[in-house]
Amino acid sequence: MTRTFGTLREAKAEYANIVHRRYEAARAPLSQITVDEWLDQWLSMKAEDLEESTAYSYTMTLARVRGRLGHIRLPDLTEDHVAAWMRWALQEGRVRGGKTATGLGATSVEMSLARLKEALDRAVTRGLVEVNVAREVTVPRKARKAERRARAAVPPWSVAEVHAFVSAIAGDRLQAPFLLALMGLRPAEICGMRWADVDLGEATVSITNTRTVVGNDIVVEKDAKSLAGERQLPLPAPVAAALTAFRAAQAAEKTAAGQGYEDSGYVLVDARGRTLNGRQLRERAYKVMDRSGLRRVRLYDARASCLTYLANHGVPDHLLARWAGHADVRTTKRWYVKPDVEDLRPTADTWGGLASGSDPVHEENVRCGSVNG
Template sequence: MSVPIKKLPPNAKGQVRYRFVVDVGAHPSTGKRRQVTRTFGTLREAKGEYAHITHRRYEAAAVPFDGRTLDEWLDEWLARKAEDLEESTVYSYTVTLARLRGMLGHIRLQDLAEDDVEEWMKWALREGRVRGGKAGTGLGVASVEMSLARLKEALDRAVARRLVEVNVAREVKVPRNHRKAERRTKTVNPPWNLQEVRAFVDAVKNDRLYAAFLLSLMGLRPAEICGMRWADVDLDRATLTVHRTRTLMGNKVVVEKDTKSLAGERRLPLPDLVGAALADFKATQVIEKLAAGERYEDNEYVLVDRLGRALNGRQLRERAYRVMAESSLRRVRLYDARASCFTYLANKGVPDHLLARWAGHTDVRTTKRC
């Protein structure tokens, strides 16, 4: 049987291309005939894709009819996934998939086509933002790729369960030109240098959250600081144990859990400067507890407000950004400034081997090169 591949005349660049049009079966709901057109630079590629499509078409006939929509399948798939995922990860999956449900969710799972997914991707890159920025503007490449990754994962499972024959999202990718364009326009905000770290530390020396800011500068994540209890701080032995995180999910729900991995659990030595700041903070909380009386919430978290109520990462960041604005400092993530902070602490007399532990380096020389 001959393969209906047509050789096209050379284009403006003198390139010869090969094209075919092939039936991909009738539409399951309407019975309307469906065709796809593919063009390739070599005859070999065209033949390979033609064989792949026709093989898929014949196999698809063996898949039983299923009426569920993509929305319904995503709900079912996510419910199964949730049994083996952290609550915050399930939330992330939910938000990521929500980006494509509005345009694709109503489509019957077996009717979903590669063109549908391609069209969603183009729309998302062009005007798909509904939160986290100006509505109606394009989503970033990373956000679109994350949604595609989750969709591909869900459709892989649908293939495994014989609900659909192929994963129609498998070959959908953000165009390289779009990636390059985003990189060219993306503003890179470098972390603070030593002088900026020094200016920030001077600005917060009398701030109630001075100790928390120092821990952030040294590389603890906001969720790790928020999850820390005084039982994790040994001021006599000058050590700090990190083994819990406390995360704000969707700016509404607080989730407390163990660190993601064993590598995240660590005991760190406290430099004298940081230990003294924590000791002062603990003494301050004793005074605040006496002043508040019965209104005080004694929950043993390190990072609390004047009534003992645990603070979250958003509140910590907002306070830090407020100090930056008041001090005319560039707005950065404190975590990103840790290399300059280590230099600052080294100049304050903190031994290199203590800083190496915080940096996660086994060789002190590596830390000194930062």
């Protein structure tokens, strides 16, 4: 089609009008999609940039939203809809993992809101909606405070409890993997470790591979969590000895099983060579704890016990972060260094100098100076 106008301004105005009409026509079908359909599209786009386990987490988190908001057309979704969902979720939104029709935790609701906000931000960018109607919806402070009061934080094991666990696993078939956990390795790193990563001659282990359980039954294998997570660590003598014994035990098991043995090359396997996952390792650890009368903690929390002990005993920050597999030691110290009251005992002794008028450090230096003199 060719059209003629009296001025260039008129021609440009009509051209802009035509482009706008074409854009509106192309967008019209999309404006009819529901929240459910848009979340499907958004998750499909996000999946390209997410680890499989993270994508699964996003899917499960948004499933809490879909039941009550999924049928609404995306342009018709309002802030009132989202706020009503939030209140319902806090009061009776639980459908699994506890008593049905009870409220979800504030943290769970905040996670769902965060993913919904992210999806709606993308809808705004795509021109499907004008504003993100969930942007100002937040979990009430009272609900967050109530959850913090109700949730009893389980502190990691103390040094004495670690010693008790070490004694309890002596002679256990999985002694070596348990000691690797006490070294601060993540359960996924222990599950993904292969004998090719272990150098018993040099007493080192390379962390390059992880195996994670998604949804209690899907095992996802991938590289280390981050570039910093890929690291080589020296093996303490007790761990090296346990790994040596474990390898010898697996060789004997392979001979006994004959053709029925699955030689996968992984360190964490059962007596027939079949790989074990993090859930199985955790359940075995709980059995040891229960049998020994030890306080139950997550095996992952052994990581905090290790890193707290190393920090308390003067390991420099850059080495502490390297051992943990973190790029920034602030992450290590914020989430994993958790001193208990006994760790603070030397601080109390130091404060005693303030109250008594004596400085233990100064007096020690004076004694050393007298001897040296």
